[in-house]
Amino acid sequence: MLDPGIYPNLDRADLPPGLSYSGAKDILNCPALYRWKRANPSAPSEAMETGTVTHALILDTPQCWRTIDGGRGVTERRKAARAEGLIPITTDALATAARMAVAVRDLPEAADLLDRCSSENREVAAIAQDPETGVWVRCYFDALHDGGRYGVDVKTGREGTLGDFARTAANLGYDLQAATYAAVMEWLGQPIDALLFCIVESSEPHFVGVRELDADFLARGRARLRRALDTYAACVETDTWPGPATYQTISAPPWALRAEGIPA
Template sequence: MPAPGDSPGHRAGAAASPVAGAVVVRPRSAPGLSPSRANDYLQCPLLFRFRVVDRLPEPPSAAAVRGTLVHSVLERLFDAPAGQRTVEAARALLAPSWADMLVERPECSEVVEEDEGLSGWFGGAGQLLETYFTLEDPNRLEPAERELKVSTELEDGLLLRGVVDRLDVAPDGALRVVDYKTGRSPRAGYEGSALFQMRFYALVLARLRDRVPAMLQLVYLKDGTLLRHVPTPAELATTEKRVQAIWAGIRRTAEAGSWEPRTSPLCGWCAHQAICPAFGGTPPPIPEGAVELSLGVRPGGR
């Protein structure tokens, strides 16, 4: 489940740019943390502020919108009975899934290039779906849950939340947590961020179901790679401590108002360079009360 400032689903980007002079009011949920927002803070505290506190709009990116579309198709695919979950059936779901996306988020249409057209757009998404069928046979699967919103509160009051793409439950009750990725798999030794997300989900599910998941599985559709990991109770205990440490850092930063930028190669994909001090910009003032509303923290420790 998204934390405050999370984009819908995981993946289509933030809301369309507001009309000049208009006040955009979006509902906020209780302060908490999701894997994506935790990674935002670790990547750049200022980016976290822009997304969670200021809730600044970001234009949709082609990669994020395509990811949302493919996730939607893979969720709907399991509505069909076993035996009818084919590549052709998946491709046939692209158009209705896209139409539904545009009803909710019409700005997503901006990512389709004129010279590409819808046929080219669907073609790129279709290739990712074809790769999926080389990695799993959906006709042999009966997911217990799809797009499962999960949340749990730790003893210190921190609310953890997220959305699990798919949860498989074996006859003996063993849990397999599955997440689809439409990008490439990480290079050897660089799996940390992806595994942090999966361990985060495993921690939440273990608390909810009183059972450590037996398998964490990442399905990379760009290069056809499966990344599997067997979590342990000790790992999840370490993950809980790490999440609490990240949240403590967020609270300290919020109380001090020290939302400093942290530059990295990922800055090239940031939608907020124009207002980032690292690139000569000036961040806007934080809206009155936004820090306390978003994070339950008063700047200055008041």
């Protein structure tokens, strides 16, 4: 276990143990699912790996990929790349990732955001202990402002993500993410003003935008984080990880009843 603190330029593979925001999401969803996922980690999907390459290009971090197209021996070449810790990516996919990185740099608001985060403050891990439950919590900034004012998380999204980001943020738990990151930094005595999301759409023309969650959205995230921490602590203490109900009588949703003229 690492000591509480901030660890710049830390590879995700070297992240310290602790409850992450994605783990907190799983705890809120189903503690049994959280436990199963940790015991059965899945390999990253091709889309996730392409996202990792895109992040590296945007953040100007060390090359983590090898270009491999089809042809004889492609399977073996892809395996060899992975054995060296590299992501195999096609020329076309790499070109798309490069265009997305250029789009981010071409937006002044996004470029300025990242320029205020030096290379020493890219891919920054932080870990601290929740004073109420004793649970260790970790976070991973794509970039951290040199003066510690804000953190940056780069998101890639489908066409239309920017226009519907509030719904996306609620559905994917970005409020929980912002609350988790803010809490860790506060526990370390280095509070940040905000976690800013830099979003680039994967479809051309690769629209880019910066989004910050408002006070009500953050309040929702903090409430969910507290519930996740309390639930996780209770699960660990009792070694009980509840799953979905095994038998349950359910009611029709009101909209389904109204569709048939039945009072809801």
